[in-house]
Amino acid sequence: MANFKGHALPGSFFLVFGLWWSIKYPLTYLNGRIKGKRSSNKFHKRLELIEGVMKVVFTLIGMLAEQFVPDGPHLHLVSGDHGWVKLMNWQHTTMYFFYGLSGVVDILTYFPLNFPQGLDRLSLALAVFIEGLLFYYHVHNRPPLDQHIHSLLLIAIFGGSISIMIEVFLRDNIVLEMFRSSLAILQGTWFWQIGFVLYPLGKAPEWDQSDHENIMFITMCFCWHYAVSLIIISVNYGLVYW
Amino acid sequence: MANFKGHALPGSFFLVFGLWWSIKYPLTYLNGRIKGKRSSNKFHKRLELIEGVMKVVFTLIGMLAEQFVPDGPHLHLVSGDHGWVKLMNWQHTTMYFFYGLSGVVDILTYFPLNFPQGLDRLSLALAVFIEGLLFYYHVHNRPPLDQHIHSLLLIAIFGGSISIMIEVFLRDNIVLEMFRSSLAILQGTWFWQIGFVLYPLGKAPEWDQSDHENIMFITMCFCWHYAVSLIIISVNYGLVYW
Amino acid sequence: MANFKGHALPGSFFLVFGLWWSIKYPLTYLNGRIKGKRSSNKFHKRLELIEGVMKVVFTLIGMLAEQFVPDGPHLHLVSGDHGWVKLMNWQHTTMYFFYGLSGVVDILTYFPLNFPQGLDRLSLALAVFIEGLLFYYHVHNRPPLDQHIHSLLLIAIFGGSISIMIEVFLRDNIVLEMFRSSLAILQGTWFWQIGFVLYPLGKAPEWDQSDHENIMFITMCFCWHYAVSLIIISVNYGLVYW
Amino acid sequence: MANFKGHALPGSFFLVFGLWWSIKYPLTYLNGRIKGKRSSNKFHKRLELIEGVMKVVFTLIGMLAEQFVPDGPHLHLVSGDHGWVKLMNWQHTTMYFFYGLSGVVDILTYFPLNFPQGLDRLSLALAVFIEGLLFYYHVHNRPPLDQHIHSLLLIAIFGGSISIMIEVFLRDNIVLEMFRSSLAILQGTWFWQIGFVLYPLGKAPEWDQSDHENIMFITMCFCWHYAVSLIIISVNYGLVYW
Numbered sequence: 024m025a026n027f028k029g030h031a032l033p034g035s036f037f038l039v040f041g042l043w044w045s046i047k048y049p050l051t052y053l054n055g056r057i058k059g060k061r062s063s064n065k066f067h068k069r070l071e072l073i074e075g076v077m078k079v080v081f082t083l084i085g086m087l088a089e090q091f092v093p094d095g096p097h098l099h100l101v102s103g104d105h106g107w108v109k110l111m112n113w114q115h116t117t118m119y120f121f122y123g124l125s126g127v128v129d130i131l132t133y134f135p136l137n138f139p140q141g142l143d144r145l146s147l148a149l150a151v152f153i154e155g156l157l158f159y160y161h162v163h164n165r166p167p168l169d170q171h172i173h174s175l176l177l178i179a180i181f182g183g184s185i186s187i188m189i190e191v192f193l194r195d196n197i198v199l200e201m202f203r204s205s206l207a208i209l210q211g212t213w214f215w216q217i218g219f220v221l222y223p224l225g226k227a228p229e230w231d232q233s234d235h236e237n238i239m240f241i242t243m244c245f246c247w248h249y250a251v252s253l254i255i256i257s258v259n260y261g262l263v264y265w
Numbered sequence: 266m267a268n269f270k271g272h273a274l275p276g277s278f279f280l281v282f283g284l285w286w287s288i289k290y291p292l293t294y295l296n297g298r299i300k301g302k303r304s305s306n307k308f309h310k311r312l313e314l315i316e317g318v319m320k321v322v323f324t325l326i327g328m329l330a331e332q333f334v335p336d337g338p339h340l341h342l343v344s345g346d347h348g349w350v351k352l353m354n355w356q357h358t359t360m361y362f363f364y365g366l367s368g369v370v371d372i373l374t375y376f377p378l379n380f381p382q383g384l385d386r387l388s389l390a391l392a393v394f395i396e397g398l399l400f401y402y403h404v405h406n407r408p409p410l411d412q413h414i415h416s417l418l419l420i421a422i423f424g425g426s427i428s429i430m431i432e433v434f435l436r437d438n439i440v441l442e443m444f445r446s447s448l449a450i451l452q453g454t455w456f457w458q459i460g461f462v463l464y465p466l467g468k469a470p471e472w473d474q475s476d477h478e479n480i481m482f483i484t485m486c487f488c489w490h491y492a493v494s495l496i497i498i499s500v501n502y503g504l505v506y507w
Numbered sequence: 508m509a510n511f512k513g514h515a516l517p518g519s520f521f522l523v524f525g526l527w528w529s530i531k532y533p534l535t536y537l538n539g540r541i542k543g544k545r546s547s548n549k550f551h552k553r554l555e556l557i558e559g560v561m562k563v564v565f566t567l568i569g570m571l572a573e574q575f576v577p578d579g580p581h582l583h584l585v586s587g588d589h590g591w592v593k594l595m596n597w598q599h600t601t602m603y604f605f606y607g608l609s610g611v612v613d614i615l616t617y618f619p620l621n622f623p624q625g626l627d628r629l630s631l632a633l634a635v636f637i638e639g640l641l642f643y644y645h646v647h648n649r650p651p652l653d654q655h656i657h658s659l660l661l662i663a664i665f666g667g668s669i670s671i672m673i674e675v676f677l678r679d680n681i682v683l684e685m686f687r688s689s690l691a692i693l694q695g696t697w698f699w700q701i702g703f704v705l706y707p708l709g710k711a712p713e714w715d716q717s718d719h720e721n722i723m724f725i726t727m728c729f730c731w732h733y734a735v736s737l738i739i740i741s742v743n744y745g746l747v748y749w
Numbered sequence: 750m751a752n753f754k755g756h757a758l759p760g761s762f763f764l765v766f767g768l769w770w771s772i773k774y775p776l777t778y779l780n781g782r783i784k785g786k787r788s789s790n791k792f793h794k795r796l797e798l799i800e801g802v803m804k805v806v807f808t809l810i811g812m813l814a815e816q817f818v819p820d821g822p823h824l825h826l827v828s829g830d831h832g833w834v835k836l837m838n839w840q841h842t843t844m845y846f847f848y849g850l851s852g853v854v855d856i857l858t859y860f861p862l863n864f865p866q867g868l869d870r871l872s873l874a875l876a877v878f879i880e881g882l883l884f885y886y887h888v889h890n891r892p893p894l895d896q897h898i899h900s901l902l903l904i905a906i907f908g909g910s911i912s913i914m915i916e917v918f919l920r921d922n923i924v925l926e927m928f929r930s931s932l933a934i935l936q937g938t939w940f941w942q943i944g945f946v947l948y949p950l951g952k953a954p955e956w957d958q959s960d961h962e963n964i965m966f967i968t969m970c971f972c973w974h975y976a977v978s979l980i981i982i983s984v985n986y987g988l989v990y991w
Binding site: 477 | 836
């Protein structure tokens with residue numbers, strides 16, 4: 024995964040989910056204001072089911088890809104001489120697994136099993152937290168710019184995790200849901216940005232990874248990404264409104 | 266902006282908003298206790314609209330100033346030999362932009378667009394957070410006193426951001442609003458203080474930036490600023506009450 | 508306690524409590540949905556009493572064991588030449604004491620003493636916090652892997668403490684209760700894992716305590732433990748449901 | 750204040766307030782359960798007034814003492830050759846000032862001024878936070894044991910500040926009030942402990958300030974202090990109940 028595609032792929036996933044949420048939540052919110060409480064809404068519930076199924080399918084593909092790409096671990100964890108095999112791929116498999124788990128809980132919540140509401144949000148918050156935890160210990164002993172660009176990602180990740188955790192208690196809060204969408208889009212575009220910075224495409228020049236100016240620019244760039252994310256969300260809200 | 270004026274200007278903005286809030290909120294609060302719930306109050310809503318417009322105007326001026334002052338970047342980000350142009354000015358432009366965005370949301374909230382309440386508070390909290398984030402990475406590799414005086418500012422900034430975030434859920438809470446006002450005034454006067462310490466005016470002697478005694482004094486001085494801020498707020502509350 | 512058994516024993520305690528909670532809470536929750544509010548339920552209250560008594564008994568045994576094992580301090584704290592006697596055992600005695608205190612509060616809450624509800628949760632949260640505090644200062648000056656494996660434990664501990672603290676205000680919230688159960692199971696299995704890593708059994712090879720790969724694996728392993736813990740909880744919920 | 754008395758004095762203040770609260774709150778709580786909502790209770794309100802007056806009187810005495818003891822600054826802040834005068838005493842004066850301010854707000858809350866409820870809790874939380882802030886920057890460049898013993902104090906201080914901050918929103922919550930009492934008692938006894946450790950009385954031997962064993966003992970000792978504090982609170986609750 025330590026290449027451009029390895030960052031573009033998860034980035035695209037987050038982007039898709041972020042954009043999808045930024046349409047779904049205003050839609051159900053505005054619908055709800057017209058027709059009454061939306062949690063009892065059948066259409067809304069079916070959307071959540073489809074979302075859960077999508078999550079499970081996506082993460083299954085992701086896990087299989089991580090394991091069975093040509094240079095993947097092929098489910099081997101320990102090689103003969105007691106060295107770990109492709110820990111990176113295993114870490115990514117772990118991340119996918121937790122998002123998959125969150126998808127399974129989404130599906131279970133749909134069926135009338137008396138499954139406690141809020142568990143779907145909790146499991147999503149945990150998946151995001153696990154992603155953050157693995158990333159946090161991921162970047163030790165790297166050049167300053169690499170560390171910095173990943174630690175900015177952690178802001179989006181842990182911010183998202185906390186915000187989703189609050190949704191366990193304040194369900195169907197449109198502000199929290201739009202905040203979550205914006206952070207998902209931010210994560211998505213930022214993954215792309217990391218790819219562009221660390222693995223410049225084509226003839227683009229390499230970035231000097233210990234230049235303080237570059238670090239200052241990247242911090243600001245992160246803010247711009249978030250500004251764009253906020254604007255996208257606003258535009259989507261406007262479109263849904265019309 | 267690395268001079269006295271560059272700190273006095275934003276300081277004055279925060280001071281104006283802090284003082285304005287310390288009058289507005291007690292006013293609407295005490296009005297509300299007489300005439301009933303204030304959120305439905307037309308006068309109160311119009312005030313919020315004006316505030317939003319003011320924010321947008323101020324930040325537009327700020328952004329243009331940052332870009333087009335004689336030694337500004339004039340919207341150039343990259344110079345020919347792949348160096349960044351005037352990153353400081355760009356960072357400040359970014360900060361202004363988020364405050365401007367918060368102003369736009371304030372305005373949108375005014376119109377009957379079914380715009381979810383609480384988004385105005387969220388966007389303000391985000392603007393404050395972005396300011397803190399940029400400042401946090403601003404002061405690396407500076408002398409101890411410079412770092413310390415800015416890290417104290419971060420307490421006011423992040424404290425304010427958290428407090429405004431809570432307002433998303435506890436809207437129209439007078440205690441939170443007065444707390445926010447006090448932190449805005451604190452930020453305002455502290456910007457002035459930073460200006461005085463780092464860029465002494467006239468014949469005032471330079472501060473020894475690595476003296477431990479100076480750092481201890483500055484910590485205490487920060488508390489005094491807050492004490493003054495609290496007293497100003499109390500006096501304003503008293504004036505409004507009479 | 509610096510051996511395999513010393514980690515397996517507390518691990519088993521946490522595991523037992525975690526598993527017990529993962530059955531008790533779904534049971535009372537599903538019962539409550541059929542028969543009405545469960546806090547007024549006599550059976551549920553008696554369970555809490557038994558739990559409190561068990562806690563007191565377990566921790567008494569634990570404290571006595573820590574003090575009177577052959578190489579324990581036998582209640583001596585200071586030896587003649589002003590050296591501390593067996594601080595480790597004293598620290599563990601302290602941890603047990605706070606869990607015992609929490610058991611006592613559980614018992615007191617049962618009797619109709621007008622004892623404020625929520626104190627039982629607060630005292631449990633404090634016991635967990637004290638455990639975390641002692642562990643936090645426990646691992647200074649140790650090899651990297653040892654520190655890392657304990658700091659991961661701290662995530663489970665402090666996460667649990669915060670979650671229980673929230674239960675003071677949101678009592679009988681099934682999501683929080685299941686979260687707590689999952690963290691208790693995680694703590695339990697992780698104690699076992701620490702034992703296996705730091706004190707390999709039989710002919711198992713020693714772990715290289717400063718290998719970065721090992722640290723990366725352990726981080727991921729922690730996530731797997733939590734995944735297993737979540738699956739156990741789900742299965743138990745399912746069993747209770749049928 | 751860098752002597753035994755200088756720690757015993759504030760310790761006694763906190764101890765007195767902690768003990769007083771541990772009697773007052775159970776009293777008003779149990780009364781409230783018999784006679785109805787206590788916030789409307791006149792007796793309870795008068796108690797709060799007296800408490801406010803006591804705070805103001807105590808802190809005035811404290812401030813005057815800090816300024817006008819023989820080796821105090823006598824209100825001089827800057828000496829001729831641009832050195833700061835007795836910053837320690839000024840810092841303590843600052844701490845007293847914020848507690849005094851909290852006392853003033855207590856008094857204002859008593860009178861029917863439409864003063865927003867919750868401001869008294871906020872101002873107390875701020876006073877505690879300021880105390881913590883000043884202590885945090887107080888102990889840089891000290892021996893390890895000295896730093897450690899003060900950083901443990903910070904746990905009690907910031908824990909208390911957060912807990913009181915929550916009381917702004919959850920007023921008259923007996924669990925929070927008893928938690929606050931316990932932390933105040935902990936602070937009180939811990940100040941005494943700091944005095945004993947750093948300035949041994951009479952013929953007691955000096956503590957080796959860089960011995961790791963001592964640091965481990967002190968951590969545990971802090972837990973014991975809290976255990977004692979919790980037991981005192983429970984006994985007082987029991988006494989009030991009978």
